[in-house]
Amino acid sequence: MKLKKMNLMTAAIFILLVFGLIAVPTQISANENEGVFNGLYLISGGDATLKNVDISILVNDKSSSRVNASYEVENTGEETIFLYMGMPLSNVNITEATYRFTPYVYNSRIVAGEMINHLIDGVALDYANWRTYSFEVPLRPGEIKTASISYTVENYYSEDGRLGFNIDLEHIKSWNSKPESIKVTASFNPRSVRIYNFDNRYAVNPTEMTPQYSLEWSFDETADFRDISFNYYPVDDKIKDELVKQRSSRIDAFLKEYENRDYAKAIEAGREYIQNSQPTEAHNLVYLLMADSYVQQREYNQVLAVYELIESTDLNFGELHKRIDNKMLINKITALENLKRYEEMYDLIMYEKLDPDLNYYLEQWLDESMARIPDSTLERIEEERKPPTAFEMFVRRFIDGNFTVILIAGGIIVALIVFLIYYIRKKKKKNFFF
Known part of the structure; x- marks a missing residue:
């Protein structure tokens, strides 16, 4: 009898374990087609008038971004209205979500898409799930308040080192009126942002690209609200990722010193790896970070020597080739300027400025670099480089x-x-x- 009870208990535990394993949610990697922000929809709310929308995205690193979105809403009617708002969910992993409606923080709940999709007019939706405010929020006549949501979202990070961002603006159609203004801002971690990380192609061109390396889109009520998408390439992260894949203790030692910013030791560790390994593509990746280290050590002749070594091989940096070229270009010009080799610096800048594929920040940086050549030297070089007349x-x-x-x-x-x-x-x- 006891044995029979033991068998029944064992079977019950086994069944619970199986169901427990099935019930554990799996984290799905971000998909390129998934939006980093799908919008705050007005599901129901009477005469609510949307006045201003402010959406900001801070790219923390290759893995995650922080999204903050605020919607200023006014009740232009004569009776209290009740706003039911929510954001559709996708397969992108979202954490640390907060829902507010001034001045309070509200709980949120997950609702099946079949309960919400059909309630929204003017937009064809087929989302599986929504996260909504836990109840309808009251707004008295004449009141202006702000609904806001914030969360951390998993980035789409491709195999070739590209971060892809999509921001949905079609959700504006769910509100009863076009807002007076919409502002979308994308900013980047100041510790890791680099000029060569930026693209020069956008689905909708930014209204402004600030000196602080943020992209801004501004629209008024007459605008046609198109979805915004852009790419960002954390080049140095991709280089380090590829080196980690080599599973080499010498490379690990090199990366450790590089990350600790002990550049003298990083250079020594890089040399040790190069001298004790067969030539592979990893050599060029180590050289790239060694060149950065030489710049920090102000050993500018070594910077140029390392790049000559890289360029003497068959380069194969794939999708990042253009960005790595730009990374090398910046260090080359920095080295030539500090070595006062202004003629070579001038020729290199003039050659690169002919490239129609330059991103905005790199083009600005090249102009600023040219302006740092001493005036008398620049005048002499320009006179020497001036094309001769027919008589000459x-x-x-x-x-x-x-x-x-x-x-x-x-x-x-x-x-x-x-x-x-x-x-x-x-x-x-x-x-x-x-």
Whole structure:
């Protein structure tokens, strides 16, 4: 009898464990098509008038971003209205979510999409789940209050080192009126943001790109609210990720010193790895971070020497090739400037400015770098680089002994003169007989 009870208990525990394993939610990686912000919808709310919308995204690192969105709402009617608001959920992992309606913080709840999707007019929706305010929020006649949501969201990070961001603005259609203004801001962790991380292609071009490396989009009530999307490339993170994959103790030692900003030790560790390993693509990745270390150590000749080593090999940086080129460009110009090799610096800047694919911040940086060349030196270089006139080219060829062109040109001129003399004399004789 006891044995039978034991078997029943064992079976029950087994069933509970199985169901427990099934019930544990799995974290789904961010998908490129998933929005980092899907919008705060007005599900129901009478005569609520949306006045201003402010959406901001702070990219913390390659893994996560912090989203804050606020909606200023006014009751323009004569009776108290009750706002039911919510945000659709996707497969993107969201944590630390807070829902507010001034001046209070509200609880939120998850509601099945079939209960919400059909309630919203003007927008075709098919979301599986929503997170809504836990109850309808009252707004008295003439009151203006702000609904806001904030949360941390998992970033989409591609295999080639690209962060992709999509911000939905179609949700504005769920409100009873177009807001007077919408402002969307994307900013980046100041400790890791770099000029070469930015793209130069946007679904909707930013209204402003600030010196603090933030992208801003501004719309008024006449605008057609299109979804905003952009890419960002944390180049240095991708380089380090690829090095970690090598599973080398020497590379790990190198990265440790580099992360600790002990650049002298990082250089030594990098050299040790290079000297004790077979040439692979990892060598170029180590060289890239060694060049950064040399810049920090102000060993500018070594910076240029390292880049010569990299460029002497078959480079294969995939999608990041352009961004890594830009990273190298910035360090090269920094080195040439500090070495006072202004002619090479000038030529490199002028060559790169011909590139139609420069991002905004890099183009600005190149202009600022050019302005740092001493005025007298810059004037001399520009005079030397000025293309010669036709007469100067003629004289230069004559001095260089290139007589063939000169003789041909001289022969043509003499022939023209002889022809003109003959023609004039013949005309005079003809006039004499009449």
